[in-house]
Each structure stands twice: as structure tokens, then as C-alpha cells.
Amino acid sequence: MPFFFELLEKKIGLSRVGRITLSNEKKKVISTPNIVVPFQNVLMHNFNFLKEFETQDTFLISQDKYLEDDIIREKYGDRGFFYVHSGTLDKFEDILNKKGNFFSQNSVIPIIPFNIPTTTINKEFAVSEVKNFLTSVNKILRNNPTLDFGLSIKVFDYYQLIDLYLPIIKDNDNVKILNFVDLFDNLRNFRNIVKAIVQIKQQLDNNLTLMASGKIIPNLYPMLVYLGIDLIDSSYLQYLSSENFYDALEQLLPIYKMKYLPCSCVACRGKLKDLLNDKYSSEKIILLCLHNFISAKIYINKIKQYLIYEDYRAFVEKASLDNMNVISMLKLLDREYFEDLQYETPVFQENKVINCLGASSYYRPDFREFRERAIKYFTPEPTTKLIILLPCSAKKPYSESKSHRQFFKAIRKFPDFPSFQEIILTSPLGAIPRQFENLYPVNSYDISVTGEWDNEEKTITANMLTSLLEKYDKNIPIICHLEGEYIEIAKKVERRLSHTFHYSDIHERITSKESLQSLESLIRAQKDIYVLSKEGSELEYITKTWHRKFIRTLDYQYGVGAGLKVLPNELKLRKNRTNTRIEIVDNKTRELLGVYKHSSGFIELSIKGAIRLSPFSSLTKIIIFNGEKIKGNTLFRPGIMDYSSELYPRDNVIILDQHKKNVIGVGNMIVSSNFIRNSMTGRVAKIYERDK
Ligand SMILES: [Zn+2]
Numbered sequence: 223m224p225f226f227f228e229l230l231e232k233k234i235g236l237s238r239v240g241r242i243t244l245s246n247e248k249k250k251v252i253s254t255p256n257i258v259v260p261f262q263n264v265l266m267h268n269f270n271f272l273k274e275f276e277t278q279d280t281f282l283i284s285q286d287k288y289l290e291d292d293i294i295r296e297k298y299g300d301r302g303f304f305y306v307h308s309g310t311l312d313k314f315e316d317i318l319n320k321k322g323n324f325f326s327q328n329s330v331i332p333i334i335p336f337n338i339p340t341t342t343i344n345k346e347f348a349v350s351e352v353k354n355f356l357t358s359v360n361k362i363l364r365n366n367p368t369l370d371f372g373l374s375i376k377v378f379d380y381y382q383l384i385d386l387y388l389p390i391i392k393d394n395d396n397v398k399i400l401n402f403v404d405l406f407d408n409l410r411n412f413r414n415i416v417k418a419i420v421q422i423k424q425q426l427d428n429n430l431t432l433m434a435s436g437k438i439i440p441n442l443y444p445m446l447v448y449l450g451i452d453l454i455d456s457s458y459l460q461y462l463s464s465e466n467f468y469d470a471l472e473q474l475l476p477i478y479k480m481k482y483l484p485c486s487c488v489a490c491r492g493k494l495k496d497l498l499n500d501k502y503s504s505e506k507i508i509l510l511c512l513h514n515f516i517s518a519k520i521y522i523n524k525i526k527q528y529l530i531y532e533d534y535r536a537f538v539e540k541a542s543l544d545n546m547n548v549i550s551m552l553k554l555l556d557r558e559y560f561e562d563l564q565y566e567t568p569v570f571q572e573n574k575v576i577n578c579l580g581a582s583s584y585y586r587p588d589f590r591e592f593r594e595r596a597i598k599y600f601t602p603e604p605t606t607k608l609i610i611l612l613p614c615s616a617k618k619p620y621s622e623s624k625s626h627r628q629f630f631k632a633i634r635k636f637p638d639f640p641s642f643q644e645i646i647l648t649s650p651l652g653a654i655p656r657q658f659e660n661l662y663p664v665n666s667y668d669i670s671v672t673g674e675w676d677n678e679e680k681t682i683t684a685n686m687l688t689s690l691l692e693k694y695d696k697n698i699p700i701i702c703h704l705e706g707e708y709i710e711i712a713k714k715v716e717r718r719l720s721h722t723f724h725y726s727d728i729h730e731r732i733t734s735k736e737s738l739q740s741l742e743s744l745i746r747a748q749k750d751i752y753v754l755s756k757e758g759s760e761l762e763y764i765t766k767t768w769h770r771k772f773i774r775t776l777d778y779q780y781g782v783g784a785g786l787k788v789l790p791n792e793l794k795l796r797k798n799r800t801n802t803r804i805e806i807v808d809n810k811t812r813e814l815l816g817v818y819k820h821s822s823g824f825i826e827l828s829i830k831g832a833i834r835l836s837p838f839s840s841l842t843k844i845i846i847f848n849g850e851k852i853k854g855n856t857l858f859r860p861g862i863m864d865y866s867s868e869l870y871p872r873d874n875v876i877i878l879d880q881h882k883k884n885v886i887g888v889g890n891m892i893v894s895s896n897f898i899r900n901s902m903t904g905r906v907a908k909i910y911e912r913d914k
Contacts (some may be wrong), residue, residue, distance in 0.1 A: 224329060225398045227254075227429045227452070229904055232871035234535045234567050234895055235555065236423060236450030236589060239526075242431060244302050245329035252279040254431070254452040255529070257443075257522045259287055259730065260460060261303070264508060269321060271581035272490045274516055282455060282538040283330070284308055289321050292702060294328045300552060303330040304372060304399075311358050325369055333372030333401050334359055348378040352386050363394040363845050379404075381414035385419060399453070400426075401433040406442065409547035416554055419449050420562050428897045429718050429904055440469050440518050444541035445548045447525055448534070448555075450566075457519045457856030463511035472544040477510060481813055489513040533574045549582075556585035563587040564594075565894040568872040570662035572821040578669040578875055584650040584678055591870075592663055593682075597689045599777045603770065606643045607635065607752045608745065609691070609700045609721075613708050613732065614648035615869040618666060619659040628733040629703065632742040636749065640765040647708050650680040652686030657774035661823035675707045684714045696720045699748040703741045705732050724748060769793050772806060772818060775825055779874055780835060780843055788827070789816055790833045806831075824874060829911055832876045832885045842868040844876045845907065851914075852877060852887045857907040862898060869895040876905055885913035 224245045231239040244250035261281040265271045275520055280302040283289065294303060304324070307314040308496040314335055318325070325332055336355055343351070363371065373391065377383045391397050398420065405415055422432070434446050435455035439462070446454055459469065467474040480498055483490040489509040528537040542548040542795050555563060574694035583589070609635065615623030621630075633639050644656040654664050691700070696719070701725045702712045716723040729736035764770055772793070773785030789806070796805040806816040806825070815831035836846055848863035863880055869891050877887035889909040898906060
């Protein structure tokens with residue numbers, strides 16, 4: 223069976239970058255996400271259309287006359303084709319019998335159709351229709367074991383019907399594509415749509431290709447991709463064109479209203495503008511159709527660009543503003559499906575500016591993941607005797623900003639400053655212990671700053687600060703060097719806790735000489751109030767800022783205690799020339815324990831560093847390999863015997879041999895534990911060091 227979907231990279235939400243290989247010999251490869259363009263009379267006879275779609279990967283054949291070797295093989299041999307039949311299942315079976323060889327020889331994937339003449343039916347009737355359909359489908363799948371199929375899934379607005387499809391999909395591994403033919407037709411049912419998609423992701427092989435068909439308008443594309451749809455059938459545009467709609471990306475506009483064509487495609491800069499008011503022109507419809515397909519192609523290209531190279535989440539947020547139901551869908555996903563999306567979302571992105579657009583960004587899954595991990599895994603250093611709260615800065619990391627350099631002048635005057643815990647307040651991430659300032663997304667978010675916070679922002683920050691401060695002895699004084707609404711947040715938290723809060727006097731600016739002097743004298747007055755426990759005062763405390771950061775970073779990655787296990791001794795740090803990475807070397811044993819990367823703020827442990835985390839039984843980031851040695855740089859699904867249940871995309875992971883004794887490799891996850899559980903094939907982790 224030549225059809226093969228490969229997940230290349232997981233992206234935020236359920237989105238993913240993949241590729242479909244359709245045949246062994248011909249190297250037909252479709253990159254996903256992608257649109258599928260109808261291969262039809264009107265378009266195929268249009269010179270401009272053919273030219274525009276010269277490089278299009280995927281077409282949908284719906285007219286039987288195109289099922290001919292000479293057309294498909296000779297002219298379009300390197301493209302991907304799907305075949306949908308518009309008639310009955312019986313007729314479809316006839317065609318399969320006649321054309322079976324054509325499909326397999328040309329790698330044209332037939333999609334089993336589900337056509338019934340009426341769309342409004344009651345539930346009972348819908349259930350019996352689906353059951354009948356699936357009985358026939360089962361027969362077709364079994365009778366053609368060597369052919370790969372797409373399966374049409376129709377729910378008639380009764381979303382629970384999805385359950386009826388699952389067993390057949392699980393039982394027949396020649397089902398490769400799930401084609402949702404009406405799932406997205408009625409977006410007001412966004413709750414049910416999201417539920418259905420999440421269910422599919424949780425219960426079925428994640429290597430199944432998901433395709434969305436039906437009444438799909440282009441402004442829905444970004445959300446479809448965010449929901450993990452790999453292929454979008456764009457055929458509906460043909461109907462919309464015949465109904466005189468012009469795709470302006472954000473909206474569909476009726477052509478009679480168009481005065482300024484916001485596009486310079488071959489149709490728009492050509493004759494279309496002269497025909498705008500010609501009510502019955504068939505030439506206008508063809509040109510409109512041409513424009514609509516070109517603009518859909520441009521939009522999917524833009525989506526791919528943002529998905530792979532930029533922060534796709536901000537793109538989805540912006541695009542959601544064009545469609546009220548999409549706004550609701552995104553909110554719902556953020557609020558109620560975080561536990562599912564958490565497993566699907568990479569723990570970091572590299573070298574990207576993460577723009578927070580406002581309330582729509584507050585509960586992004588990567589932001590929520592950061593807050594959760596920080597609260598769960600940040601533990602007080604045993605030598606802390608004073609806590610200092612500071613405002614954030616626009617420049618990241620905060621330490622490199624002008625304001626924080628000024629703060630340091632006051633704070634670092636005291637030789638015992640490593641026993642002060644700095645916490646930075648910010649929106650919308652919350653409260654950031656200084657040790658986490660280099661971690662994604664703290665290192666790369668940006669937000670418009672006016673000094674005014676909305677209630678939600680205040681609540682997020684106050685709650686996170688409360689959770690962090692609750693970890694500290696109530697006798698440790700808290701100094702607030704804050705102004706404006708930051709003070710309001712601190713006061714809110716003060717009322718909840720029994721710690722004593724002290725506020726510095728701000729004169730003019732928070733960085734003015736007088737303000738900093740006030741901070742300094744507050745520190746002097748408070749720093750020795752709290753007497754460290756015997757245990758704490760006897761500890762040889764770690765004074766080096768980077769060492770403190772690395773310890774807490776490893777805790778963030780591997781759980782509480784991991785940092786001290788790996789880095790108990792003094793370190794030697796080797797920065798590379800471009801200052802993008804730091805090699806972490808144990809000064810005593812001379813072992814290279816790991817490499818810190820500035821782009822993500824994460825540490826890639828070396829095997830020597832990973833060994834220090836034993837015993838491994840309690841760790842949440844391990845994979846047990848079913849052998850003694852890993853070959854190559856990629857770990858594939860079949861090589862996995864067991865795995866932790868909390869592996870997220872891009873997590874640093876330790877690979878143990880089958881006896882769970884030896885570390886045989888270290889790598890970074892490509893997928894999550896959810897993918898491993900559901901799938902039998904595919905890439906799982908990139909290995910950067912392995913035992914030889
Ligand atoms: Zn155009």
C-alpha cells in the first residue's frame with residue numbers, strides 16, 4: 223500500500239506539518255496542509271487556470287471521464303489525485319471493479335462517497351443511513367485490500383454519529399483519509415465540531431489524513447489547519463463563484479458591490495473589472511471562479527508560511543476576527559480543551575516574536591503550559607531570605623533591558639544578592655521567577671504596553687504570584703519595587719497571604735535615582751530580618767546567576783529536584799562565538815553535562831548529564847527502546863517499548879535500553895505521548911546523542 227502520511231512537525235494547537243507519499247516509483251509527494259482543487263471541465267479548458275495551478279500538488283476528480291491513463295499519467299503524472307463519486311455506492315463499486323487497476327497504477331485515491339438526496343433527516347433515519355452505509359463500506363474495503371481509500375464521514379448535524387464510524391476505521395488499515403463532508407457546514411455547532419475532532423485525535427491513528435469538504439469558505443482555513451485538518455477541499459468555491467461571490471480573503475463579497483478589486487491576479491487585472499455589472503455574463507463567472515481559486519491558493523500558502531516560519535497562533539487569532547464562530551471555537555479550545563491541546567502543542571518555538579494581541583492571547587496553550595509548569599516545578603531556593611517584586615520590561619530577557627540594569631545596580635550592591643528571589647510581574651504570562659526569564663515564551667513575547675491592565679490580566683498575574691509566594695515561609699519579607707497597576711496586583715496578593723509586603727517610594731520614574739535609593743534602603747532594612755534555618759544557612763549557596771537558572775530550568779523540564787541532581791558541582795560555562803549556546807561542564811569531573819540554547823531557553827542534556835537523573839522510574843520524560851542500541855538520528859514508533867505519559871512535542875527526552883538501566887540516547891520529541899499511544903508508525907524523536 224503506497225499511501226503514506228508522515229508527520230514532520232507538530233505545531234501549536236492541533237496543527238501539523240506533514241507530507242503524503244502516494245506512490246513508491248513516481249515520487250508523488252503532497253505537502254500538508256494543502257488545498258485540493260477540483261479537476262473539472264470549465265477550469266481544465268482555461269489556459270490561465272492551467273498556468274496558475276501548474277505547481278498545484280493535489281486535485282480532486284469528480285468527473286468519471288478523467289479516469290483515463292492518458293490524461294492522468296501522461297499530463298499530470300507527478301500530482302496527487304483524489305476521486306470523489308457523485309452517484310450511489312453501487313455505481314461507485316462498479317467503477318472500482320472496472321477501474322481498480324487504474325487507481326492503483328496511477329495512485330489515484332478513491333474516496334468512498336456518502337450521497338443521499340436529502341439533507342434534513344431525523345436522527346433515527348440518520349443512524350440507519352449511516353449503519354447501512356458502513357455495512358457497504360466494510361464490504362468495499364475488504365474486497366479491495368490492496369487499494370487505499372478515503373472515507374466520507376457524514377453526520378447530518380448529529381455529531382454523536384461519529385462513534386459509529388470509529389470501529390470500521392480502526393479495523394481497516396486501507397482507510398487512509400477521513401473526509402468530513404458536512405462537519406463544518408454549520409459552524410454555529412462549533413462545540414460539537416471541536417468535540418468530534420478532538421475525539422478523532424484521541425481515539426484514532428494520528429497518521430490518518432484529515433480532509434475537510436463541504437461548505438467551506440476561505441476565512442475558515444486558518445482554523446481548520448489549527449484543528450489539525452491536512453487537506454481542504456476547495457470545490458465549494460465553484461458554487462460560490464456561480465452565486466456571484468468574490469473572495470476578498472477576510473470575507474466573501476457579492477460581486478455587484480465590488481468597486482475596487484483588491485487583487486491583481488490574472489482575472490482581476492484582466493477582464494473581470496469590465497464585467498462586474500454584467501449580470502448574466504458567463505465569462506464573468508469563469509473569471510470570478512479563477513480569482514477565487516487563486517486567492518484560496520494564496521491564502522493556503524500564507525497559512526503554510528506562518529505555520530512553519532512564524533508564530534501561527536497569532537495568525538489564527540487575527541484570522542478568527544473575520545468569523546464570529548471561529549472566535550468562539552478558539553475560546554472554547556483555549557478554555558475547555560487545554561488538557562488535550564497541551565499534549566499537541568510544542569513546549570517552545572525558536573527565534574520568533576510572540577505577539578500578544580489582547581484577550582484572545584491570554585490562554586494560548588503554550589502560555590498556559592508555561593504557567594502550569596512554572597507553578598508546579600518552581601521551588602524556592604533553600605537560601606532565599608528576601609523576595610523582590612519587579613515590573614517587566616519590553617526588552618527580553620528582562621535582564622538586558624535598561625530598567626532591569628538599573629534595578630541590578632541597587633540589588634547587586636549587596637554581596638548576598640543571590641539569596642534574594644526576584645519575581646517579575648507581567649501580562650499576560652503572570653509572575654516570572656528571575657531564573658525563568660530566558661525560557662520560552664518569557665524570552666520572546668511582546669505586548670502593547672499602555673500601563674492599563676484589564677481585569678483578566680490582573681487576575682492571571684495575581685493568581686500566579688500567589689501560587690509562587692505560597693511556597694515561601696511567611697516570615698520572608700517581600701519588597702515591591704512597582705508602580706501604577708502593578709501595585710494594585712501586589713496589594714491584591716498581599717490580602718491573600720500572611721507575608722509582610724514593603725513598598726519602595728517611587729519618585730517620578732521607577733528607575734529614577736530617588737526610587738532606586740528607596741529600593742536600596744528597603745533591601746538594607748529587610749534583608750536580614752528572616753533568619754535562614756540551620757539547614758539553609760549551612761548550605762553552600764550557589765551564587766552564579768547562570769548556575770541558578772540552569773538548576774531551575776532542568777526542574778522545569780524534568781521535575782523538581784532534577785537540576786540539583788545534574789548540576790551539584792561548580793560549573794564551567796563555554797559560550798560559543800555567536801552566543802547562541804552555552805556548554806555546561808562540571809568543573810570537578812570535566813564532564814559535558816548539557817547544552818543550553820538561547821533560542822528556547824531549554825537545556826539539551828548529554829548522556830552523561832542524563833545519567834545523573836537516575837533512578838529513572840520516577841521521571842516523566844523517558845522512552846524505553848526495544849533494543850540495546852539506537853541506529854540513526856531518528857527514533858521511529860516501532861522502536862518504542864514503553865514511554866512516559868507526559869511527553870509533549872519538543873520536550874527533551876531520555877532514551878533507555880529495554881532493561882530500563884542504561885541511557886542509550888538523548889533527543890527531542892517530534893510528537894507527543896498521545897501520538898505514540900495511537901499510532902504504529904512515524905517519527906517520534908530526533909536523537910542528538912546516542913551511545914555508540
Ligand atoms: Zn484576483
